[in-house]
Amino acid sequence: MRVVLVDDQKLVRQGFRLILAVEPDITVVGEAANGAEAVDVVRETAPDVVLMDVQMPVMDGIAATAKIREFSDVKIVILTTFDRDDYLFAALDAGASGFMLKNADAESLVAGLRQVADGHALLAPEVTRRVIARSSRLGKMATDSRIEQLTAREIEVAKLVARGLSNAEIAAKLVVSEATVKTHVSNCLMKCDLRDRVQLVALAYESGLIRVGETSAD
Template sequence: MGDERLRVLLADDQALVRSGFRLMLSVEDDLEVVGEAADGRLAVEQARALRPDVVLMDVQMPVMDGIEATRAIAADGLAKVLILTTFDNDDYLFDGLRAGASGFLLKNADPDQLVDAVRAVGHGHALLAPEVTRRVIAQMTAAPDPAAAGAAAPPARHTGLDVLTEREREVLTLVARGLSNAEIAAQLFVGEATVKTHVSSCFAKLHLRDRVQAVVLAYESGLIQPGE
């Protein structure tokens, strides 16, 4: 069992915050806090040296902010990054996701949510709550980028939708609309385990990393339309 423990690095410029996170995570048998960093640059260095499974990353830090640190860590595949912030700010959300973060959580989340988030991200799942997914969708549909002339390239990448079964397309559509696995299961009258299987199959066939990419693909491919 020891080999299955998730190694966590804490990156926050406030020592009290890091201590609180350490206290919350250290009581869990499957989690181990392996290091701390008080700024973004040190977070990157620590990630490179310690190779944690998950970095809990604050956004506003000195020397290098959390978004830049996330970009560096994700680019080198050093760890999964779970961004934590006190600010419910869409700019942080989208910048963090574009930088390669696997999850986004507000610091006022309760301890159970934090622990579950670390586990989800550490085991390779993107932590994007349905309400956050819906904000991503709203941003995409409300702000078409006129400069995105390069949008001619993505369709070629997304012609692979025909490799999905009818049920998989249905599940992917619901994922892209922001439904959780439990909500999809209830809507389709199937078990949640069945939904998880379909989601995994979709991601594998379409080479998707997470639900964020699924939302983008669904809109770019025309699987769902703005306003649906």
């Protein structure tokens, strides 16, 4: 996995680099101190994952994410403290592939990067709660018209994705092949005009497809 680190604090970048250096399957191929530099570094290095801070000089992480999305499908993980909803939802709209607490431990950081690189959504519980809270503030929402385009099986798969299950776990639960699950997920993204699983999770909560407190057994 090729990773680019983006943070305006050199000490933070060095800390992440040291954590990732001991992983045999992860290589840090570049660093950037602001969003503008990040855009250039991603163009030059073509990484698999970008670890992106939000508040930076010259160009912030959200603007950089949107700019990178214009020319690359690289997975972008936003580093945040979740103290501002506008950052969270702007990053979702810009095309972020996941969100990670800036004070996450080393094990969570590595696991999160691998999860995103494998194409899975990376939404910390804090993010999910924020999405649910926004839905609550907006009141009970009618079923999103995009959801209505999905088949019964695709809705079932979308619910399981929103509850955090991987493709393998969904396949086991539904007693189908993992390839079939991948097809259903791809169909959900295409029909709902979504970039990735993160946006599918957000849509599932915001549209009322699943409710807070539900489990995969519900």
